[in-house]
Amino acid sequence: MRRDFLDPYSRLDSPIHRLGAGTKLGTALGLVVLVLVVPTSRPVALAAVAAALVAIAVCSRVPWRFLAGRVLMLEPLVLGVAGLALLQPGGWRLFLFLLARSTLCLGTMVLLSNTTPFEDLLRVMKAAHMPALLVTTLSLLYRYLFVLVDEAGRMKRARASRTFTRRRAWAWHTGASVVSQLFIRSSERAERIHAAMCARGWR
Amino acid sequence: MTAAIEVRDLHFRYAEGTRALGGVSFAIAEGECVGLIGPNGAGKSTLLLHLNGLLPESWDGPGAVLVGGEPVDARSLFEVRRRVGLLFQDANDQLFCPTVLEDVAFGPRQLGLSEPEVRERVTAALAQAGISGFEGRAPHHLSAGEKRRVCLAGVLACGPSILVLDEPTSSLDPRGRRELKELLRRIPITKLIATHDLDLVVELCSRVVVLDGGVVVAEGPTVEVLSDEALMLRHSLERPHALRHLHPH
Numbered sequence: 245m246r247r248d249f250l251d252p253y254s255r256l257d258s259p260i261h262r263l264g265a266g267t268k269l270g271t272a273l274g275l276v277v278l279v280l281v282v283p284t285s286r287p288v289a290l291a292a293v294a295a296a297l298v299a300i301a302v303c304s305r306v307p308w309r310f311l312a313g314r315v316l317m318l319e320p321l322v323l324g325v326a327g328l329a330l331l332q333p334g335g336w337r338l339f340l341f342l343l344a345r346s347t348l349c350l351g352t353m354v355l356l357s358n359t360t361p362f363e364d365l366l367r368v369m370k371a372a373h374m375p376a377l378l379v380t381t382l383s384l385l386y387r388y389l390f391v392l393v394d395e396a397g398r399m400k401r402a403r404a405s406r407t408f409t410r411r412r413a414w415a416w417h418t419g420a421s422v423v424s425q426l427f428i429r430s431s432e433r434a435e436r437i438h439a440a441m442c443a444r445g446w447r
Numbered sequence: 448m449t450a451a452i453e454v455r456d457l458h459f460r461y462a463e464g465t466r467a468l469g470g471v472s473f474a475i476a477e478g479e480c481v482g483l484i485g486p487n488g489a490g491k492s493t494l495l496l497h498l499n500g501l502l503p504e505s506w507d508g509p510g511a512v513l514v515g516g517e518p519v520d521a522r523s524l525f526e527v528r529r530r531v532g533l534l535f536q537d538a539n540d541q542l543f544c545p546t547v548l549e550d551v552a553f554g555p556r557q558l559g560l561s562e563p564e565v566r567e568r569v570t571a572a573l574a575q576a577g578i579s580g581f582e583g584r585a586p587h588h589l590s591a592g593e594k595r596r597v598c599l600a601g602v603l604a605c606g607p608s609i610l611v612l613d614e615p616t617s618s619l620d621p622r623g624r625r626e627l628k629e630l631l632r633r634i635p636i637t638k639l640i641a642t643h644d645l646d647l648v649v650e651l652c653s654r655v656v657v658l659d660g661g662v663v664v665a666e667g668p669t670v671e672v673l674s675d676e677a678l679m680l681r682h683s684l685e686r687p688h689a690l691r692h693l694h695p696h
Contacts, residue, residue, distance in 0.1 A: 351534045363545040363585075381544055390540050390587040436540040441531040444605055445525065445557030 250389060253306040253358040255340035260304035266371075272356040279348045284337070290344050297351050304359045314354045315347060322346040361385050384437070389434075396426055449516035450474040451609050451637040452498060452531075457510040459493055459502065459661075467493040469661040470510070473638060475609075482648035482669065483641040485658035490643040492536065494658065495613050498639070499533045514609070524579060529558065532607030536596035536614045539586075547589075547597050548582035555607035572604035572626075594621035599630070609637040615676035616644045640642045645673060645687035657682060 255261075260268075275293060282289040303309055326342035329335040356365075366386075369379050399422050438446075451473040459468040461558060467490045475481050475583065483491055496502050497512050500519045512519045514527045527606060535541045542649070545551035551572055555565045560694040567657065573579050586594065602610065616624045631638065640652060648655055655672050657665040659682045665672055676686050 290516050363549065365544065372470050377646045382542055383549075387543055387545055387586065410522075433540060436535065436537065439496065439499075441543065441553075442501060443499045443528055443535075444554035444601065445528055446553075447525065447557075 249393060250386075252286060252303075252361065252375055253310065256359075256360045257306040258303060258359075260300060260359045263359075265360050266368045268360050269365055269368050272352050273317070275352050276349050279345050279352075282345075284341050287341065290341075290348060293348055294344075294351075297348065300359075301355055304355065306358050308356070311351070311354055311358070314358075315350050318354075320349070322350065351426055365382050388430075388433075389436075392426070392430060395429060396422070399425060418438045448477065450513070451479070451655045452639065453513040453516075454494070455496070455499060455513070457505070457512060458508055459496070459497070459505050460483045462504075462627050467661055468497075471658070471661070471663055473656050473663055475637060478635075478637055478638070479654065480652045482655040482685060483651035483658060484638060484643070484645065484648060484655055489658045489682075490661040491658055492613055495533065495611050495639075495641055496609050498531055498609075500527050502597075504524075517685060529605060530607055531609045532605055532614040533600035533612055534598055534602050534610070534615055535619065538582045538591065539599045541601065542586040542594060545585060546582070547578075547584045547586070547600075550586065550597060551601045554601060558605065565625055567581065568604045568606070569600075572600040573605050575634070576600035592620065592626070595619060595623070595627065596620075596630075599627075603634070607636065609639070610634060612638065612640045612642075614642055614644075615640060616642065620672040624655050637695060645684065646689045647688040649673065649687050657684070659683075 252437055275296070278289065279293055282293075301308060322343060326339050326346060329338040329342055332338070363383075366383050369382070370376070454474070455472050457471045457680050460466050467670070471490070471494060482493070485491055495503065496610065497519070498514070499510075500523075502675070503521070504626070506520050513525070514531055517523045517527070519527050521574060544553060548569060551569045552565050555568045563665060569582070572580070576599045578593060578596045578600065578694050581589075581593070581597065584593075586678050589597065599615075610631075612631075616627055618628060624647070628650060631640075638651075640648070642648060654667065654668050655665075656663055657672065657678070664682060665675075665678055670690065673684075673687055674690055679685050
C-alpha cells in the first residue's frame with residue numbers, strides 16, 4: 245500500500261514546517277498572486293520569486309529531487325496551456341514567460357503541500373470562513389484519494405495475475421475496463437459514504 | 448414494554464429490480480444482543496440500512512420499522528439516527544475525515560455540542576474503543592483493526608442506545624477479533640450484529656434471527672437454532688465449532 249504518495253514530507257520537522265499553517269497558506273497565495281501580476285516586461289521579478297522559493301525549499305529540508313520530480317510530473321499540463329502562445333507570431337517570448345509563471349505557481353503549491361499537513365490547511369480555510377461545503381469536499385477528496393489509489397493498485401494487481409499476454413491492444417482494453425470499474429466502484433462508494441455520514445447526523 | 452427495534456412485514460426492492468426483502472418481521476427487546484445471520488445476499492445489509500432510515504424509498508411501501516415504538520420516517524429520521532448507531536461493513540466508507548479526531552468528532556458536532564463537550568465525548572469514545580491517544584492519526588495510516596475501532600468510537604461518540612453492526616469482525620486477525628468481541632461485550636446497550644462469524648454469535652448473542660432470500664427463516668435462542676444442523680446447512684450456514692466442543696466443565 246502506498247500510503248503517502250501525495251504529501252510524504254508534510255510532517256517533517258524544519259523551521260518551515262514549524263511555521264503556522266495560516267502563515268504558509270497566506271504566503272503561498274501571496275506568491276502566486278505576485279507571479280500572476282508581474283508584467284511580461286519584468287522577467288527579473290519572476291527570478292526573484294524563484295530564488296525565494298528555492299530558499300524556502302532548502303530551509304524546509306524536503307529533498308530537492310522529490311520537489312523537482314513533482315513539478316516535472318505536473319509540467320505537461322503547463323505545456324498544454326503555454327503551448328497555445330506559440331500559435332501567435334513572435335509567441336516564443338510569451339511562451340517562455342507563461343512557462344516560467346505556471347512552473348513557479350506549481351512549485352509554490354508543491355512546496356506548500358509538502359510543508360503543511362493537509363488537515364491544518366483545512367482548519368485554516370474553515371477559520372477563514374471558506375464555504376463549509378467546499379472545505380468538506382476538499383477534505384473528502386484528500387481522504388479518498390488514498391483509498392482510490394489503493395483500490396486502483398489492487399485492481400491492477402488482480403488484472404496482472406490473470407494477464408498471460410504481452411499484447412498492447414489487450415493491455416489498453418483491460419486498462420479501459422479498469423478505469424470504468426474504478427468509476428463505478430467510486431460512485432457506489434460515494435453512496436455508501438453518504439449513507440455513513442447521514443447515519444451520524446449529517447444533514 | 449415497547450421493543451427497542453421492531454420490524455413489521457418489511458418489503459424492499461432495489462431500483463434495478465432486485466428483491467432484497469420480502470416481508471421481514473422481528474423485534475428486539477431493550478438490552479438484548481441479537482445475531483442476524485444468513486448467507487451472502489440474504490438481505491442483511493439492506494435490512495440494517497433500514498434501521499437507520501437510509502433507504503427512504505420504502506417509507507411509503509407496506510411494512511414499517513419502529514425504533515422505540517416510533518416509526519422511522521422523514522419526521523423521526525434524525526432522532527432515529529441519533530439513537531441507532533450503525534457500524535458499516537467497510538471501515539473506509541465510514542472513516543471520511545482526514546484525522547481520527549475529526550472523524551470521531553463528526554457525530555457529536557452534528558448534535559450541536561460545544562467544542563469542549565465534543566472533545567470530552569471523543570476522548571471517552573476512544574477510551575471505550577481502546578484506542579486512546581489516536582486523535583492525530585490519519586485513517587490511511589491505521590491497520591484494519593485500528594480502523595474498525597475508530598469506526599466504533601465514531602458511532603459510540605454519538606451516544607446511541609442501540610448499536611447495529613454490519614460484519615464487525617470481517618478482515619480482522621484472530622487477536623483483533625477477540626479484542627473486538629471483548630469490547631462489544633462491555634458495551635451495555637441493545638445490539639444487533641449481522642455476521643458470518645458464528646462463534647461471535649455464540650459468545651455474544653442470546654438470540655438469533657436467520658435471514659435467507661429476504662425473509663426470516665428461523666428465529667430463537669442462539670444455541671437452539673445454531674445446533675440445528677439441517678437448518679444451518681439448508682441456509683448455507685454451519686454448526687459453529689464453539690457448539691461442537693461445549694464441555695460440561
